[in-house]
Amino acid sequence: MLIKLTGGKVIDPAHNVDGVARDIYVRDGRIIDAPEPSTKVDQEFDLRGKLVMAGAIDLHTHIGGGKVNIARAMLPEDHRPDLCAPGDLERSGCGHAAPSTFTTGYRYAEMGYTAGFEPAMMPVNARQAHMEMGDTPIIDKGAYAMLGSDDLLLSLMKDGADQRVINDYVAWTITHSQAMGLKVVNPGGISAFKFNQRRLDLDEQAPHYGVTPRQILKTLAQALHDLGVPHPLHVHGCNLGVPGNVQTTLDSFAALDGLPAHFTHIQFHSYGTEGDRKFSSGAAHIAEMVNKHKNISVDVGQILFGQTVTASGDNMSQHRNAAHADPNKSVIMDIECDAGCGVVPFRYRDTNFVNALQWCIGLETFLLIDDPWRVYLTTDHPNGAPFTSYPHLIRLLMDRSFRNEQLARINTDAAGLSTLGALEREYSLYEIAIMTRAGPARTLGLRDRGHLGVGAAADITVYTEDADREKMFAKPDYVFKDGTLVAREGRIVEVVWGNTHVVKPEYDASIEKIIEPHFRRFRTQRMGNFKISNDEMCECGHGSKLHVHDCTHGRKQ
Amino acid sequence: MSHHPSETRHDVPCSFCGLLCDDLSVTTDHGRVRIDAGACPRATAGFDAANRALDAGATPRIKGQAATLEQAIAAAAEMLRGARAPLFGGNGTELPGMRGVMDLADATGGTVDHMNSYSMFRNFHVLQNSGWVVTSLSEVRNRADLLVCFGTDIASRLPRFYERCLWVDDTLFGLRAEDREVVMLGSPKDPSLATSPAGRKAEVLACANEDLAEVAQALRALVAGRPVAGDSVAGIATADLARLADRLKAAKYGVVAWVTSDLDFDHAELAVQSACDLVRELNAHTRCNGLPLGGTDGDYTAHQVCTWQTGFTVRTRLSASGPQHDPRAFDTDVVLANGAADALVWVSSFDPGKTPPSTSIPTVVIGHPAMQVECDVFIPVGVPGIDTAGHLFRTDSSVAVPMRKLRDVGLPSVAEVTAAIRAALQPARPAVTTSEARAC
Incomplete structure (x- = not known):
């Protein structure tokens, strides 16, 4: 079937195209060259006057796995005001902070998103994450496996294992948990919490193992670099949420010695200790360092006001944050000598000094980082806010007068301490397209997504331009997923099952001589039953396709 | 009905209780299944029923x-x-x-x-009311130095629990089977199931399971340093509870385990809630975790x-x-x-x-x-x-x-x-x- 998208103004930063009217042809789910004029077009969409972008990609969104399902189970009261009826195409479910899997897929697609990546997949819990994502329709999925507090890595490091051994273990873990990348969460800290330590600074030795978070960061970043995994180490740093952690974050950048790394939900790691309340914005320092160091990318983890739930692998921090739970309940778990998790409902209030300043810090970060290719639009769904608030966030970035109206409503002490009101920058549509499409695709190594060139997957979103950017981005006119029209004006018109993206870096199979005994001696699952096969992935995902991305590109020999 | 030659598989997961032990060796012979290694009463019953089905020809x-x-x-x-x-x-x-x-x-x-559900909701009510601090089986295996069984012997329901999670010498941090202690609160069916390999018996502080909420609340008060009135709580000497509170505080990684099907009385969620409150209190001092068990x-x-x-x-x-x-x-x-x-x-x-x-x-x-x-x-x-x-x-x-x-x-x-x-x-x-x- 040949589809022609006629005359839309294309915004495609991967090809330096900014608002040029052109035709796009789609066949078998791919964008193709203009066919011979005599070729019969099966379906044509007249997009003259409309804006065309690639489908958006969320590179950090908690959409699948144990902690997300705990959040769902804990919060029936949050679901009830946002129940979703079954439709001709749609399964029933619920929305808001911890939406059901089906609703997650529909709502992303309705907003023009065509891919989402679960950033904190515990290897031991990977099956559950994939099963939940398998029940998440339409969008493409992928996940980053979590290492850095697992007892095997820490044992290897304690024993001074060669970097090549670590690399094999990392590659093995990514491969058999079916991941797209690797995340480290509070390096060493989740393990330290199991030894009753409540804080672990960058250069503090982890209990029992004697290794420091700095060493863990460096070792894992090196591993991904050596293995040629496209997305560099995804870092959730030390001391999340602690005033003064901006220095830890800056030190963590430096700890990498120039190795590439992605620092996630940087807003939660950008806090100073200035002022009467010993809580201040460190966004300017962070932005300055990001601007200077091209090896670093960030996503913001913007907070927006209202009820949400925070779900994290960082049980050390979440145990501390549980004191602020609203409603007052929390789940803190130690899990399988692998990692842990913490789920804490939260209500961010614009009248609250700390929350209001967090809001400012996130926006300052967006506006002070010069290069949109290295800062991605996230709320760390649902930790800062549910992903459904992205259109609102885009408006805050694109519309200074709107932003300043909002600034005038928040806690005045916080507003007074922030430089936000003085920041004149307004993001352009082109820059939004970079930070929500081309940028995430590039850092993830999704070569056929996030752009509209010939050969790209036909994940395409079509908007009607509107000065109210929130309205514009909430309900695109058309959303195509792999060439199928799936949503129209914010309504699902077809349900497809997106792809799952993974990498399978090469490793020396003899690493199993170390891993197998670890499972047999210390764990309650055998190694063979830990590994997730490709067949299982297909079965979990309604037959969705497994896309294995290349790791040889840029692999260090 | 197809007939296969005899085949033996290893590391086979068993589906008949919540432990899902995955270390069984199983031989399949002409459609009959036999556990060669890793059997327990529940697995054997499950496999026997599957073999009976063969004869029934349903x-x-x-x-x-x-x-x-x-x-x-x-x-x-x-x-x-x-x-x-x-x-x-x-x-x-x-x-x-x-x-x-x-x-x-x-x-x-x-x-x-x-x-x-009748049993699971004793946990879900607590999850939705307050949440909890809990752990998982491999953590117990490697870290638990004190296990408190809350109204259960565990192994009547999950037969290989002690074998797989407690009576283990080869652990990550040098903890050995005989270093670990088991205390049972309430009315466990068969405390002898928790006797260590060297013969050390579990200590039992007996009360009716219906009174476990009160006992856990008293323990929590003792952990927090608050006075508990009277010489006994639900028939357990307050001095014994005070000793247990001290042991929980001194433990590096205490675990409080319960099986909701053994807490079979009205509003048993209050007992679970009290156990979880105790665990939370302990985490102000040391590490302690709940362990909700069950799963059939x-x-x-x-x-x-x-x-x-x-x-x-x-x-x-x-x-x-x-x-x-x-x-x-x-x-x-x-x-x-x-x-x-x-x-x-x-x-x-x-x-x-x-x-x-x-x-x-x-x-x-x-x-x-x-x-x-x-x-x-x-x-x-x-x-x-x-x-x-x-x-x-x-x-x-x-x-x-x-x-x-x-x-x-x-x-x-x-x-x-x-x-x-x-x-x-x-x-x-x-x-x-x-x-x-x-x-x-």
């Missing part, structure tokens, strides 16, 4: 008369087509089967429950799937306006007693004894092949982990174990049966659930 039945699978599926679909408020109960199945049940329920406006008949799996697909755990009605969740109103017994259902689909594939409750409404049973049951439509299905592959969630909820198909005796899976019924219903919309057995 076939689908419609009103007691033998029928083909196709006829039985058509009859089940016919029954659901005529139903306005079907109830999907039992739900003893593995993950793909539960996905199939959810899809059917969504298409028919059905109510979904699980046969173990796919209950945790049903909970997980229902929760991620709808936002709510079981006891949820998939109404035309969206999922409605009510732990009381959508209890299977209450729904039936109130005449609020007009058809019952009972799924129970692990245990031939888990038959549907007595009811006069039309009933389809998708059941264990050795099940003896009178109903309108009976469809025998394979036993999870023996006849069918698919996943199950372990008692500690973090680990989903891939079960294996050990033999092919011609029995369909719950997933295949529910998908076939779904396809036979005039679809309101295309089915989205595929069988886990489907090739791709």
Whole structure:
């Protein structure tokens, strides 16, 4: 079937195209060259006057796995005001902070998103994450496996294992948990919490193992670099949420010695200790360092006001944050000598000094980082806010007068301490397209997504331009997923099952001589039953396709 | 019925309790399964029943008369087509089967429950009220230096718990079996099950399980340094409780474990709540974790799937306006007693004894092949982990174990049966659930 998208103004930063009217042809789910004029077009969409972008990609969104399902189970009261009826195409479910899997897929697609990546997949819990994502329709999925507090890595490091051994273990873990990348969460800290330590600074030795978070960061970043995994180490740093952690974050950048790394939900790691309340914005320092160091990318983890739930692998921090739970309940778990998790409902209030300043810090970060290719639009769904608030966030970035109206409503002490009101920058549509499409695709190594060139997957979103950017981005006119029209004006018109993206870096199979005994001696699952096969992935995902991305590109020999 | 030559497999997961031990060696010989290593009473009973099914030669039945699978599926679909408020109960199945049940329920406006809800909700109420601080089996194995069994001996329900999680010498941090201590609170059935390999007996501080909430609250006060009035609490000497409070504070990684089916009294959630409050208090001083144990008949799996697909755990009605969740109103017994259902689909594939409750409404049973049951439509299905592959969630909820198909005796899976019924219903919309057995 040949589809022609006629005359839309294309915004495609991967090809330096900014608002040029052109035709796009789609066949078998791919964008193709203009066919011979005599070729019969099966379906044509007249997009003259409309804006065309690639489908958006969320590179950090908690959409699948144990902690997300705990959040769902804990919060029936949050679901009830946002129940979703079954439709001709749609399964029933619920929305808001911890939406059901089906609703997650529909709502992303309705907003023009065509891919989402679960950033904190515990290897031991990977099956559950994939099963939940398998029940998440339409969008493409992928996940980053979590290492850095697992007892095997820490044992290897304690024993001074060669970097090549670590690399094999990392590659093995990514491969058999079916991941797209690797995340480290509070390096060493989740393990330290199991030894009753409540804080672990960058250069503090982890209990029992004697290794420091700095060493863990460096070792894992090196591993991904050596293995040629496209997305560099995804870092959730030390001391999340602690005033003064901006220095830890800056030190963590430096700890990498120039190795590439992605620092996630940087807003939660950008806090100073200035002022009467010993809580201040460190966004300017962070932005300055990001601007200077091209090896670093960030996503913001913007907070927006209202009820949400925070779900994290960082049980050390979440145990501390549980004191602020609203409603007052929390789940803190130690899990399988692998990692842990913490789920804490939260209500961010614009009248609250700390929350209001967090809001400012996130926006300052967006506006002070010069290069949109290295800062991605996230709320760390649902930790800062549910992903459904992205259109609102885009408006805050694109519309200074709107932003300043909002600034005038928040806690005045916080507003007074922030430089936000003085920041004149307004993001352009082109820059939004970079930070929500081309940028995430590039850092993830999704070569056929996030752009509209010939050969790209036909994940395409079509908007009607509107000065109210929130309205514009909430309900695109058309959303195509792999060439199928799936949503129209914010309504699902077809349900497809997106792809799952993974990498399978090469490793020396003899690493199993170390891993197998670890499972047999210390764990309650055998190694063979830990590994997730490709067949299982297909079965979990309604037959969705497994896309294995290349790791040889840029692999260090 | 196909006959295979004898074959022995290793590291086979067992589906018959929440531990999902995955270290069994199993020989399959002419359709019979035999555990060579890793057996326990529950596994043996489960495997025996699966072998009995072979002799029973169960076939689908419609009103007691033998029928083909196709006829039985058509009859089940016919029954659901005529139903306005079907109830999907039992739900003893593995993950793909539960996905199939959810899809059917969504298409028919059905109510979904699980046969173990009465027990699971003792935990869910606490999860939704306060949350908890909990741990998982491998952490217990490597770290737990003091285990408090809260109203349970554990091993009556989860037979290999001590073998796999406590009486282990080879651990990550040098902890050995005899370094660990077990204290039982309440009325455990058989404390001797927790005797250490060297013969050290578990200490029992006995009280009625109904009084455990009070005991846990007293312990919490003692941990916090608050006075507890009187010489005893629920018959336990306050001095003994004070000693236990000190031991919990001194422990590096205490674990408080309970099995909700052993807390079988009204408002047992208050006992669970008090245990969780105690654990939280201890975490102000040291590390201590709760360990909710249980997990039979796919209950945790049903909970997980229902929760991620709808936002709510079981006891949820998939109404035309969206999922409605009510732990009381959508209890299977209450729904039936109130005449609020007009058809019952009972799924129970692990245990031939888990038959549907007595009811006069039309009933389809998708059941264990050795099940003896009178109903309108009976469809025998394979036993999870023996006849069918698919996943199950372990008692500690973090680990989903891939079960294996050990033999092919011609029995369909719950997933295949529910998908076939779904396809036979005039679809309101295309089915989205595929069988886990489907090739791709």
